[in-house]
Amino acid sequence: MLTTEEIAQIEHEISLVPQRKAACIEALKVVQQHRGWVSDESLKDTATMLGMSAEELDSVATFYNLIFRQPVGRHVILLCDSISCWVMGYEQIRDHLIQKLQIKYGETTPDGRFTLLPNVCLGTCDRAPALMIDDHLYQNVTIEELDDILHHHR
Amino acid sequence: MERPLTKHIHPDREPLSLQEYERVGGYQAVRKALLELSPEVVVTLVKDSNLRGRGGAGFNTGLKWSFVPMGPDVPRPKYLVANADEMEPGTFKDRLLLEGNPHQLIEGMILASYAIGADISYVFLRWAYKKAAQGIVKAIQEAYNAGYLGQNILGTGFSLEMHLHTGVGRYMCGEETALLNALEGKRAMPRAKPPFPQVSGLYGKPTIVNNVETLCCLPHIVNHGAEWFKGLSRTQDAGTKIYGVSGKVKRPGAWELPMGVTIRELVEEYAGGMLDGYKFKGALPGGASTDFLVEQHLDTPMDYTSIAAAGSRMGTGTMIILDDQTCPVGFVHNLQHFFAQESCGFCTPCREGLPWVEKVLLSIDRGEGRPEDMNILDFHTKYLGPGNTFCALAPGAMEPLQSALKYFREDFERHIHDHQCPWK
Numbered sequence: 001m002l003t004t005e006e007i008a009q010i011e012h013e014i015s016l017v018p019q020r021k022a023a024c025i026e027a028l029k030v031v032q033q034h035r036g037w038v039s040d041e042s043l044k045d046t047a048t049m050l051g052m053s054a055e056e057l058d059s060v061a062t063f064y065n066l067i068f069r070q071p072v073g074r075h076v077i078l079l080c081d082s083i084s085c086w087v088m089g090y091e092q093i094r095d096h097l098i099q100k101l102q103i104k105y106g107e108t109t110p111d112g113r114f115t116l117l118p119n120v121c122l123g124t125c126d127r128a129p130a131l132m133i134d135d136h137l138y139q140n141v142t143i144e145e146l147d148d149i150l151h152h153h154r
Numbered sequence: 155m156e157r158p159l160t161k162h163i164h165p166d167r168e169p170l171s172l173q174e175y176e177r178v179g180g181y182q183a184v185r186k187a188l189l190e191l192s193p194e195v196v197v198t199l200v201k202d203s204n205l206r207g208r209g210g211a212g213f214n215t216g217l218k219w220s221f222v223p224m225g226p227d228v229p230r231p232k233y234l235v236a237n238a239d240e241m242e243p244g245t246f247k248d249r250l251l252l253e254g255n256p257h258q259l260i261e262g263m264i265l266a267s268y269a270i271g272a273d274i275s276y277v278f279l280r281w282a283y284k285k286a287a288q289g290i291v292k293a294i295q296e297a298y299n300a301g302y303l304g305q306n307i308l309g310t311g312f313s314l315e316m317h318l319h320t321g322v323g324r325y326m327c328g329e330e331t332a333l334l335n336a337l338e339g340k341r342a343m344p345r346a347k348p349p350f351p352q353v354s355g356l357y358g359k360p361t362i363v364n365n366v367e368t369l370c371c372l373p374h375i376v377n378h379g380a381e382w383f384k385g386l387s388r389t390q391d392a393g394t395k396i397y398g399v400s401g402k403v404k405r406p407g408a409w410e411l412p413m414g415v416t417i418r419e420l421v422e423e424y425a426g427g428m429l430d431g432y433k434f435k436g437a438l439p440g441g442a443s444t445d446f447l448v449e450q451h452l453d454t455p456m457d458y459t460s461i462a463a464a465g466s467r468m469g470t471g472t473m474i475i476l477d478d479q480t481c482p483v484g485f486v487h488n489l490q491h492f493f494a495q496e497s498c499g500f501c502t503p504c505r506e507g508l509p510w511v512e513k514v515l516l517s518i519d520r521g522e523g524r525p526e527d528m529n530i531l532d533f534h535t536k537y538l539g540p541g542n543t544f545c546a547l548a549p550g551a552m553e554p555l556q557s558a559l560k561y562f563r564e565d566f567e568r569h570i571h572d573h574q575c576p577w578k
Contacts, residue, residue, distance in 0.1 A: 016317070017339070018357055024339040025322055063341040063498075065323035066281055082243035083442055083474055084400040086488040120325060120492060121243040121442075122282050125400035125472070126407045135284045 002045045006034055010049055020051045024060055028067050037068040065120070072115040073108040075153040078132045081118040084125035093129050094118075096143045100150075113154070156386055158374040159367070159394060160410040163254030169289050172296035175257040181302055183376035184264050188310045191376075193224070196269040200372065203380035204392040208247075209237055209328070209365030210440060210469040212391075212458040221352035222270040222360045231273035233361040234266050235337070236369055238279040238286070239327045242441035243492055244474035247396040248366040250408050252279070252286035255370075256293035260316065262369030264302060265376055267314050270362050274315045278333055281320050290318050325496035329545055330363035331355075332498070343498045344545040367396055389414030391457035399425040401475030402432045408472065414455040417447065420473060433478040436561060440469020442489050443550030445557035446476070466557070481577035482562040483569055486555055487515035493551035504548040507538045511555065518566060521574035528566060531559060 002010070013026035027050060031042045038046075038061055040054075047057040061067045068076075079094055097116055101109050108115045124130045127139030133153050141149070162170055162178055175181070187196050201216025222232065236259060240248040251259060263275050277290055294316050297303045305313045324342050326332040331345035334356050355361020371393055375383045384392040391413050397420055398408035404426030411424070421427065421434060428434055436446045439456065445466035447454065454464045461468040476485055494508035511534050517523045535556040538548040559566065568576055 019338075022337075022339040022357075025336070026339075029320075029322065060339065060341055063324060064321075067322050081488075082492055083438075083485065083488050084244050087401050087474070087477075087480055087485070120323070120496065121241060121245070123240050123246045123249050123280070125244050125246050125474070126398060128400060128406075132282065137282075137284070 002031070002042065002049075003034065006030055007049070010046065014050070020049075024050050024052065024057055025064070025067075028057075028061055032067060036074075037071050043069075071108070073112050075113060075133050076115045076117060078117050078119035078122075080120070080122045080124075080128070080130045082121035082125075084121070085129040088128040090129035092143060093131070093141055093146065096146055100146065114150070155412065157394065157410040158378075158386070159251065159258070159370050159396065160254065162258075163250065165250070165254065169253065169255050169293070170257060172257060172293070172300055175255070179377070180257055180373075181261055181300075183373035184261055184268075184302060185308065187265055187268055187376050188308050188312055193269050193271060196265065196376065199380055200269065200375060203375045203383040204390075205368065205371050205375060205383065206391060206458055207365055208367035208371075208395070208471070210242070210443075210467070212468065215364065215368055218352065218364075219266070219270050219362060221350065222362060223353065224271055228271075229359050232271055232359055233356045234263060234270060234272035234275040235330075235333065235356070235361060235363045236263055236275070236277045236366055237328065237330065237333060237363050238277055238283070238366045239321055239333060240283075240366070240470075241280055241323075241325045241328050242443065242470050242472075243489070244400055244438065245398070245441045245470040245472045246400075247398050247408050247470060247472050249283060249286065250396060251366055251370050252283060253289060256286070256289040257297070258370050258373060259290070259366055260293055260297050260302070262372040263316065264297075264307070264314060265372040266362065266364055266369055268312055270360070272314065272362070275317070276337060277316070277318045278327070278337060279318060279320050280327075281323055287318065287320055294318065324498075325492075326498045326547065329547070332545075333363060334361060341498070343500050346544075387413035387457070389455050389457045390459055395456065395471050397424070397456060398470075398472030399475065400472070401437075402429045402477045402480070403427065403475060404429055414457045414460070416453050416455055417473070418452040420456065421452070421475065428475075428477060431479075434475065435478045435480075435482070436476040438469075438474045438476075438554055439466050440471050440473070442474070442492060443467075443546075443553055444469040445553040446561055447557075448561050467553070479577065481519065481575055482558055482565050483515060483519045483575065484577070486558045487512065487519050489554050490515055490551060493547065497547060501544040503538050504543045504545075507534055508548060508551060510534065511538075511551075518569045519575055521569060521572070523566075523570040525570055527570065528559075528563075531555065531566075535559065 009030045010027045013023040044054045047054045205215045206212040326342040332342040336342040351361045400406045436448045490512040494512045497504045499505040535552045540549045
């Protein structure tokens, strides 16, 4: 069941667009903001609000890289794997994170703290390699700094 | 050297507030256009300035606008969309403008909307630009409060709504018709053209999608005129350009410079040259979907016409350097991994071809390639080229591949012959 707050926020988004369906990406963002991800149940409830079938909404949800249809950790690490970061050695950062967190891409640490995901170019190629944790952007990342960076996200 | 777009951008400071922006001449162009010029005059002015789309395609902006139906009996509302979905790998120029001076973008959007008679405008911003989003939300509110947005702007009868839409991440959203589908809450798949968005765009209404940098040029063109704008450039393509360099150079970054500075100047002067111990081997001049240029092209001016004549595209003007200690096969594999992942999957050549190319490149990079793999790569550059796919994603993906096969063919063949990557 969506909460009263989620429903109110989704109705607000619907009020801003000419067709209910047009608010669907915003609606998915609302759910994800509250729950961290979009479960099958939330998806169905949201679809009902938008006048869509769950399948149609799922086709939108799964098209985009940053709507999570599986549970994620409290913090999501998005590591840029595009060309400038590759040239500047992001693979060392990746290997270090995998070793340190003992998870692979797409997995969450057993304590539910971090999920590690590759991400396309973050648009900060002059300060590569780069990663984002939640809303925080980290640039010119070095292996030496990684522990400190992770420490900021409990 | 004049730097109109970045003159008031100081990356270490907060962007200008509305009052600060007005104090340095901000919104004067809106006053001038709305109070003194007709929309037709603005369209002609921009057409004459030879402003070409800074998103990569390089189409004349005024000409693009001129296809929008005008007059009292046309379908409404009409829309103007700022394409701020900067997701081309290696590209970070719009971030500078978005974070640095959101009011300049808003002013440009008001001017474009006035020229085409738009009623509603959107900034389509990629999710990753969090700081930009905050600045834009604040600036839009300030512009509403000051009466530059909303009903009856400056008492002229012209009205304009503006909204920020933040995407949820997919490269396809940068393609203008796919962007419109995303704004409508659909999968961001490209639409068939015609009809062009100018006639039937967002919700089937006339729509213009312009790149952020393109829109940011408009206040300056309206203030100073078409001839002034052309005079900023060293070559036949007008204006300044935000150029960028990334890779193994001493000072990677982005700079507003006269259109037509050479690749050599960008690499050696502005980026400070290659890092010690590294040599320049090649560069993608304008993002991941442009053809490699190599040492023989270093003195080519970075403008649409000259870069095209050299066999590539200026694209976004943000260059990615390939150095002599980076494997070109690995480099191209990284690019094809991106394109294969970001293909929308709608048309078969792109959906099936790009993963095939990616796998072949991975095999070669691992020393498991076979001589016939070169043939597989060669024919993909034809079959995924222009005219064989629904949109420009796969042809764009083939540009760095086909030029790598041309300039670095020996490196590919050495991997296959030696059964290993010479760079590992």
